[in-house]
Amino acid sequence: MLAVGECGEVPVGAVEGAGGLAHVLREHELVVGARVVVRHRLPDGSASDALGELAAADGEELVVTTRRGEVRVRRADVLAAKAVPPPPRRRGAPHEAVGTDELEAVMAEHWRPDERVDLGGWRLRAAGGFTGRANSALAIGSPGVPLGEAVAAVEDFYTRRGLPPRVAVPHAADAGPDAPAPARELAARGWAADTPTLVMTAALSALPGAAAVPLPAGCSVAGSPEPDAGWLGLYRYRGTTAVPPAGRRVLVSADAQVFVRVVEGGTTVAVARGSASPGWVGVTAVEVAASHRRRGLARRLLAEIADWGRARGAVSAYLQVAEANAGARALYGSAGFAVHHAYHYRVHPGA
Incomplete structure (x- = not known):
């Protein structure tokens, strides 16, 4: 560990x-x-x-x-x-009983933008364009105004900042992307669906610890509260290794975070970020060098973050994975995660 x-x-x-x-x-x-x-x-x-x-x-x-x-x-x-964690919406363990909107609110505190403006329950977020999560309007609860006015406010917010208007729309995993009312309103205006994503959760007590996931010979693991050059060098953002200044601020924006890396021969070959909020630990930015895949490194990263979360008193874990990434979904499922809900983005037709 x-x-x-x-x-x-x-x-x-x-x-x-x-x-x-x-x-x-x-x-x-x-x-x-x-x-x-x-x-x-x-x-x-x-x-x-x-x-x-x-x-x-x-x-x-x-x-x-x-x-x-x-x-x-x-x-x-x-x-x-x-x-304190959000209240449960149904019976069951905390990672299963939490509601969709409540879990989205939890996750938003693990990946905070530079700027946030609330429109009723909606959160309009901007961070220099670094990731959709930090540069989209999170449509949870009611915007407090008719949907048409809400859409106009979103368009104005992002246009003023030189960013493409984008709305994150959570929904039940077994529901189509047009099921939520905001998605239907945006679809009628020509906003395209983009990046369908699944949110998976697990009880931390059910996740293996680092001691149960040995590293390959020659590898070692390290972690720090801020990303070092090796971590940043492997983390892929839109296909490039250059994380902009806004990105570095987002990466260290949670109440607490740990940047885990697997090193072999002085070279970082796998990275992940763990983040914490009351009751929860989040797993983001998992990346394994192409030359080192299928060697159990991602599973070890998950175990390290699980140990870190347990040490902080968290009881539940979450992660987000692209719906189309069958390999990652299988890995997370075998580690103990199950689908909680889904979300996708709606992108302005002029973007």
């Missing part, structure tokens, strides 16, 4: 909460839009928890939208605060 330094989850301060239990304030997790729990002191000296979406945060107070309404908490009254 690789040894890497912890990053992302740095205790800001420890205080005494209700029941005499020590709690940690995870300041870095208090991101607007995240689902959080905030333990705070009440006027009578007792404590209460506000669980819901963080609607606003500044140096004076936190605003949490709970099921019972909006709760405003003065910073001076905060006893503990952290982000």
Whole structure:
């Protein structure tokens, strides 16, 4: 198992909460839009928890939208605060019970763009064109306006930034790409479907650890919280090894991440990125040099990231794979992943 330094989850301060239990304030997790729990002191000296979406945060107070309404908490009254996983939509293990929109929201925090503007539940994202995930409008929930107005807002957002308008549309894996209402609206306007993708999940407890996946002779594994030159040199982005500055920012945008690489004779021959958020670990950027495929390196990368996630307290894992990539789908399926849902992009006809 690789040894890497912890990053992302740095205790800001420890205080005494209700029941005499020590709690940690995870300041870095208090991101607007995240689902959080905030333990705070009440006027009578007792404590209460506000669980819901963080609607606003500044140096004076936190605003949490709970099921019972909006709760405003003065910073001076905060006893503990952290982000929490989304609630389950159905019975079952967390990786199976999470809803499609909720999991999409989780994944979005593992691959954050330089810029994000919300339109109702939709997220308009831009990062200099580096990857569709960071440069598309994520159509989850309601945009809060008629779909025609939402489409116009998306077109304006990306045109102003010199980027092709693109919408990511999640849907059930067994549903056609035109099933969601946003997809039908965009199709009627001539937006073409692109890059059909499957989202696969697994219970971390079911994934093998590094000790169970030996490396070929002559290979070693290493990891770090930032990508080194060898990692970046192998990672393929649109067929090239040159990752733009915006891409480097996206790669280190999660609460925490680890960049795993397999090295042989001083040369990096396989890479992957693991990322973390409360309860979840994500697997992205898996790449194996053509000369070293079918030697179990990708399986070892998955195992390393699974160990890293378990060490951080995560219980579920996700990854995204092109629907047409039968080889990768078979690998992930044999490792313990199963299809959760699908998504595809709709691309403006002028793009």
